[in-house]
Amino acid sequence: MSNSSDWPLWEVFIRSKQGLNHKHVGSLRAPDAQLAIENARDVYTRRSEGISIWVVESNNLFASDPQDSDAFFEPSESKVYRHPTFYDVPDGISHM
Amino acid sequence: MKEISLVDLENRFQKKVDSEIRIEPNDWMPEEYRRTLIRQISQHAHSEVVGMLPEGNWITRAPNLRRKAVLLAKVQDEAGHGLYLYSAVETLGADREQTIDDLHSGKAKYSSIFNYPTPTWADMGAIGWLVDGAAIMNQVPLCRCSYGPYARAMVRVCKEESFHQRQGFEIMTVLAQGTPEQKAMAQDALDRFWWPALMMFGPNDDESKHSKQSMKWKIKRFSNDDLRQQFVDVTVPQAKLIGLTIPDPDLKWNEKTGHYEFGEINWDEFWQVVEGNGPCNFDRIKARKDAKEKGMWVRKAASAHAAKRAARKTA
Numbered sequence: 001m002s003n004s005s006d007w008p009l010w011e012v013f014i015r016s017k018q019g020l021n022h023k024h025v026g027s028l029r030a031p032d033a034q035l036a037i038e039n040a041r042d043v044y045t046r047r048s049e050g051i052s053i054w055v056v057e058s059n060n061l062f063a064s065d066p067q068d069s070d071a072f073f074e075p076s077e078s079k080v081y082r083h084p085t086f087y088d089v090p091d092g093i094s095h096m
Numbered sequence: 097m098k099e100i101s102l103v104d105l106e107n108r109f110q111k112k113v114d115s116e117i118r119i120e121p122n123d124w125m126p127e128e129y130r131r132t133l134i135r136q137i138s139q140h141a142h143s144e145v146v147g148m149l150p151e152g153n154w155i156t157r158a159p160n161l162r163r164k165a166v167l168l169a170k171v172q173d174e175a176g177h178g179l180y181l182y183s184a185v186e187t188l189g190a191d192r193e194q195t196i197d198d199l200h201s202g203k204a205k206y207s208s209i210f211n212y213p214t215p216t217w218a219d220m221g222a223i224g225w226l227v228d229g230a231a232i233m234n235q236v237p238l239c240r241c242s243y244g245p246y247a248r249a250m251v252r253v254c255k256e257e258s259f260h261q262r263q264g265f266e267i268m269t270v271l272a273q274g275t276p277e278q279k280a281m282a283q284d285a286l287d288r289f290w291w292p293a294l295m296m297f298g299p300n301d302d303e304s305k306h307s308k309q310s311m312k313w314k315i316k317r318f319s320n321d322d323l324r325q326q327f328v329d330v331t332v333p334q335a336k337l338i339g340l341t342i343p344d345p346d347l348k349w350n351e352k353t354g355h356y357e358f359g360e361i362n363w364d365e366f367w368q369v370v371e372g373n374g375p376c377n378f379d380r381i382k383a384r385k386d387a388k389e390k391g392m393w394v395r396k397a398a399s400a401h402a403a404k405r406a407a408r409k410t411a
Contacts, residue, residue, distance in 0.1 A: 007399070009186065026183040026249070029192065031402035043179045046172065047256070066122045 008057050010036040012044055015052035022054050030055075113314050118244040121187040129313055132306065133243055134188050135204075136315065138195035141181035143207035146199075146380050148174045150214040151223060159217060166263050167220060173256050180249040187245045200385050208366065209292050211374030218271050218278075218285035224264015226286075226293040226331065232257050233327045234297065237317035246315075265334065272338040279339070286335065287343045294358075295366045297324040303363075328356050 007029040013022035025044050030036035036055040044050065064072055080086050089096055105124050112119065119125055148171050155171065158164035182192050198204035209227050214220070235257065238250040271282035298304055298320040310316035318326075328347075335342050346359035368374065 026180055026245075027186065028179060028183060031399045032405060034405065035398060035402060043176050046169075046176060063122060066120065067124065 007031045008059065010040075010055040011058050011061055012036075012040040013054040013056070014040075014044055014050035015054075016050055018051065022052065025049075027058060110312075113242045116314075118247065119242050120244045128309075129315075130188050132310065132313070132315065133246065134185055134190045134195075136310075137181055137185040137188070137246055138190065138198070139205050139207075141178045141185060141195070142199045142204060143210065144174050144178035144181060146206045146210045146384065147227075149380055149383055150210055150212070150376075151220060153214050154217060154220050157217070158220075163220075163267070170224070170260050170263060173260065177249075177253045177256070180252055181246075184243075184245040184249045196388070200381060200388070202372065202381065205370065206380075207296060208369040208374060209296050210380060211369050211376045212288065212292050213376050216281050216285060218268070218281040219289070221264050221267030221271060221282065222285035222289040224260050224262075225268050225334075226264075226289050227296070228257055228260040228264060229331060230293045230296040230327050232261060233323050237323075240314075240317060242314040265338075268340070269338050272340055282338075283340055286340050290343050291361065291365075292369075294324055294328070294361055295369075297321070297327065299363070299366070325355055328358050332356050 008031075009027050010030055010033075011027050012025050014025050015022045028036065028039050028043055030039050033055055037053050040053050040055060041050075045053070076082075106126055109119070109125060109129075119129075151167060151171050151174075155164065155167055158167050182195070185195060186192050195204065199206065209230075214223070232254065235250050235254050239247055239254055241247040241250065268282050268286075271278045273279075301307060301319045301321045304320055307316060307319060311319070332342055332347065344359045346357065348357050350357050369377070372378075
């Protein structure tokens, strides 16, 4: 039987206007990329929310593991000196 | 990695929820939380989809082109809302098609309001004004639901829903200011939809079996009775303003509490409709099943077209 479940799941990304990133908005089922893009237009841009659409098969998306996120992101947590606020700037110094 | 006990996981989860950190699809969550969300979100999706039927009834007979374009856009939005929600339910590992089959088999419910018929044009007004109004009341707090994908879907839905309510109220306003027959038609629609709209908020708090746990998990933010009261308080003055009468002899303003008091809801009718014995339950499910079965050729054609396109590419 032909089911929408037989169709792959596609993740949809929309660029709302020129100069901004594509942003994830949701997913949908479609038999191929072309139809996924056309369906995404109808589902996610009925009020001019987008000027460009990306779709990617959900199977092709790889994610970091939330269970390990503490350890995984720890290297950046412990390096406060990467932020400008770490440094003392003497009074009277400007443009820095 | 050391083993974490189930109790620890559950405590950690509740702590996240308590501190308003959203739960995302791959995060650990209690099985019952997942089941509750799958049930609630899929039934919400079904309500959006079944909700197209009472209004779809009037698309070909809208009184003018403007009304027709508006109604068409509204019904199309409801389809979109259903799709945002099926997308959210799939993030929980549920099978989209299975949830739809559960609707068709009667296993999954949908909002009981859509089991009432729409015999007159004024019903399009009453549905937009009251049914979408009640839905907004229910959905705005869901924008802060603990489950990220559901909350984000609700943000989109709520943005779109406010046009739905306004177009309904506009229909009612125009009819209420029209000929005596038109005004009577508007009043009749209000008479038929008022009580079912109040039932949309669900059973009284002490009767609502899932409420307590859902509040603890911050899936639900306000109780059924609180939301119902809020709806009555904002809607009664709107009816007055357009010269229509709320069909409730017990309705009265309470100066002390700052709320309207209203009459007893007919819960027997509510449960009858939920159990499948409302005026249109059979027709609604039949329409959905027919849509799937008779529309199957569209899916097959889409698959065949995609296969041809792929073959052309490799040729």
